Amino acid sequence: MSYTVQVVIMPLKELLDPQGKAVMGGLENLGLRSVSDVRVGKNITLQVDAASGEEAKSIGEEAAKKLLANAVMEYFEVTVL
Template structure:
């Protein structure tokens, strides 16, 4: 069966997000003062052929650990749509 898997990759909360800070500065310059913080990440969509939802999730988690996310600087979340 084919599953659509979303992988959300974000910088670790403990680390500075330079891209987010740059966007924050731009928003502030545009007068959008109500926005208090910006974090920039990646959203990756995978089409996974697997016999079950659990196996599709395992494939996506392995791909995330090995390639899609840098565990030193980022964390990831996997969600599977049936």
């Protein structure tokens, strides 16, 4: 069966996020001053053929660990949709 697996990858909370800071500056220039922090990460969806949702999730976690996320700077969350 085919599962849709969502992998969300975000910069670690301890680290600065220069891209997020730049986006916040842009929002301020547009007049959206109620935004106090922005963090920018990736959202990756995988179509996975697996026997069960759990197997699909473990394949998504393997993909995130081996290729998609950089554990030094990022953390990830895997969800089966």
